Amino acid sequence: xxxxxFFERNIISAESLRSVLDVFPRCTCxxxxxxxxxxxNLSKKLGVNLYIKRDDQTGLALGGNKARKLDFIMADALVQxxxxxxxxxxxxxxxxxxxxxxxxxxxxxxxxxxxNRPGLPAETDGNLFIDLLFDSEVKIVEMESGKNIxxxxxxxxxxxxxxxxxxxxxxxxxxAPIGGSMTEGSMTKPLGAISFVNAFLEMRRQAGExxxxxxxxxxxxxxxxTQAGLTVGAQLVTPQTKVxxxxxxxxxxxxxxxxxxxxxxxxxxxxxxxxKASEKVTILDDYIAEGYGILNQETARAIRLVAETEGIxxxxxxxGRAMVGLLDLIEKGYFEKDDNIVFWHTGGTPALFxxxxxxxxxxxxxxxxx
Ligand SMILES: *Cc1c(COP(=O)(O)O)cnc(C)c1O
Numbered sequence: 001x002x003x004x005x006f007f008e009r010n011i012i013s014a015e016s017l018r019s020v021l022d023v024f025p026r027c028t029c030x031x032x033x034x035x036x037x038x039x040x041n042l043s044k045k046l047g048v049n050l051y052i053k054r055d056d057q058t059g060l061a062l063g064g065n066k067a068r069k070l071d072f073i074m075a076d077a078l079v080q081x082x083x084x085x086x087x088x089x090x091x092x093x094x095x096x097x098x099x100x101x102x103x104x105x106x107x108x109x110x111x112x113x114x115x116n117r118p119g120l121p122a123e124t125d126g127n128l129f130i131d132l133l134f135d136s137e138v139k140i141v142e143m144e145s146g147k148n149i150x151x152x153x154x155x156x157x158x159x160x161x162x163x164x165x166x167x168x169x170x171x172x173x174x175x176a177p178i179g180g181s182m183t184e185g186s187m188t189k190p191l192g193a194i195s196f197v198n199a200f201l202e203m204r205r206q207a208g209e210x211x212x213x214x215x216x217x218x219x220x221x222x223x224x225x226t227q228a229g230l231t232v233g234a235q236l237v238t239p240q241t242k243v244x245x246x247x248x249x250x251x252x253x254x255x256x257x258x259x260x261x262x263x264x265x266x267x268x269x270x271x272x273x274x275x276k277a278s279e280k281v282t283i284l285d286d287y288i289a290e291g292y293g294i295l296n297q298e299t300a301r302a303i304r305l306v307a308e309t310e311g312i313x314x315x316x317x318x319x320g321r322a323m324v325g326l327l328d329l330i331e332k333g334y335f336e337k338d339d340n341i342v343f344w345h346t347g348g349t350p351a352l353f354x355x356x357x358x359x360x361x362x363x364x365x366x367x368x369x370x
Contacts, residue, residue, distance in 0.1 A: 012272075014201050014237055020270050021198050024191070025075040029102040030067035031059030036206040036342070041309040046330055049340045051214070052312065053203050056319075056347040061101030061130060064094045064347025065226050068199055069180035069192035070102040076191055077108060082174035084109035086162050086185075088155060089178050090293065091116045091140065092317070094348050095223075097127040099176065100134040110136035111166070111173070113158050118145045120293045121354035130350060159185070179223025182258070183265060190265040196229020197236075197266065203342065204237060212340045214241050218329075219344035220322035221245035221255060221283060222292075226346060228262035231281055236272060245283045246325035248318050249292040252285040259283060287325040293317050295355055298324045300362035303352075315348030316355040322346075 034057045039050040058067035077085055085103050089096050091114045103110035112131060116122055124132065131138055141158060159175055166173040175185030180192035200217075207214050217234070221227045227245040234241040247255045259281045267273070289296050295316050302323040303314045314320045326343060335341060352359070360366040 011239065012236055014204060017197070017233075017236055017270075018201060020272075021194065021201075024072055024194060025079055026071040026195075027074045027078070027102070027106055029060050029070045029074060029098075029105055031057070032068070033202045033206065034058055036203055036210070039306075039310050039312075039343070042306065045309060046327075047337075048330055048335060049212075049338065051207075051212070051340065051342045052310075053217075053342055053344045055199070056313070056345045056349055058347070060098050060105075061134075062097070062347075062350050064098055065196075065344075066095045066098040066180060066347075067102070068195040069225065070098055072191040072195045073176055073180050073187060074102050074106050074108075076187065076189070077174035077176075078106060080172075080174060080186060082108060082172045082186070084111055084166055084171055084173045085176055086111045086113070086159060086166070086173050087176040087178065088113040088115065088159060090114065091120065091122060092127045092293070092351050092354060094127060094315075094318075094351070095179050097130045097350065099180075100131050100136040103136075104134050108174075109171075110134060111162055112136050112138045113155075113162060114138060114140050115143050115155075116140055117143045117293070123354050126350045126352070126354040128354075177223075179225060181223035181225035181228075181262060189269050190225065190228070190262050192225030193229035193232065193262045193266040194269065196226050197233040197270065198229075200230050200233025201237065204233075207340075207342075213238075214342045215339040216335065216341045217241060217243045217344055218322065218326050218341060219243070219245060220318035220346055221247050221259070222249055222318060224255060224259040225262050226344075227281065227283070228259045228266060230344070231259070231263055232266045232270070232272075236270075242282060244329075245281070246287055246322040247283055247285045248288065248321045250285070251288070252283045255283050255285065256281055284325060284329075287321055287328070289321075295358045295362070297362040300359045302327060303359065304363055312345070313349045313352065314345070315351050316359060317351055318346055318348045
């Protein structure tokens with residue numbers, strides 16, 4: 001039973017929100033807090049105030065945003081007495097990599113169902129390589145081209161089959177949703193989003209220490225709970241901070257419905273009155289280009305720009321794409337001159353390796369090493 005605090009207005013103090021969040025059990029899979037840094041060189045070059053929240057540095061098996069979610073989700077699995085975790089995603093999934101590492105850390109067995117889509121890198125490299133290093137049980141399912149994993153009806157039958165097999169062996173599997181986002185399977189609370197309400201507070205505290213007020217948070221959105229959690233955090237504590245999600249997969253109507261659902265569940269779970277209906281989730285779908293995981297030249301160039309100005313690595317699927325969006329928004333004059341913009345680095349860098357040849361091709365550097 002969670003606290004029954006009811007917020008009469010939207011704005012509550014960070015301390016009261018923190019005490020509400022303290023009720024949720026968690027493991028320490030991630031290294032927190034992650035740094036909030038100014039991107040000095042890129043800010044100068046672009047004429048903006050750009051900060052970066054380094055959730056690529058959460059520590060768990062090369063880091064990423066899923067580590068925060070797993071702090072809560074693994075604790076839930078342990079509270080439920082589970083001895084294995086079953087989850088699913090694409091072959092180069094950052095979610096699956098971090099889930100496997102977290103499972104090993106808390107001592108339960110990781111089981112993955114990975115869907116391989118034609119046209120995306122399928123080597124035993126990057127995230128898949130790491131999944132195998134952790135000796136997780138991996139089942140690979142080949143998909144037909146043009147299908148979206150999230151819409152795949154058969155997913156549930158594959159998951160159910162794997163769960164049944166565990167139960168037959170007398171084990172108790174925890175079935176976790178893709179990305180730790182929607183309340184499905186064994187996860188009955190929006191724990192992924194709740195971890196990002198907490199992350200928003202962490203960022204606010206760091207921003208406060210530097211005397212800055214973030215006007216915008218910009219991030220890559222995939223399964224939606226990172227954006228949902230940051231949105232709830234912002235709406236409760238500092239509604240002047242706008243959270244802008246750059247979709248890397250679905251168009252904004254579909255993605256918007258998904259995030260709105262998680263936002264609603266999160267407000268409810270925290271015992272918080274829903275923010276004003278006019279405060280909609282902001283999701284942009286202008287940068288999906290050829291589709292999820294399909295690299296293009298703009299993304300390769302955005303990765304290089306951040307690397308050469310800041311010495312920071314972005315990834316080819318999420319953060320590189322989100323940076324394409326952010327650069328375009330800056331160019332279009334979306335932000336006011338003095339706005340403080342926080343780019344939330346959600347990780348994903350292990351996927352640089354399976355994409356290396358395509359990235360170098362787009363940058364005109366293939367064959368550079370002879
Ligand atoms: C999963 C992921 C995201 C998206 O987070 P969601 O909560 O699924 O929207 C963004 N960036 C990276 C690197 C990720 O692995």
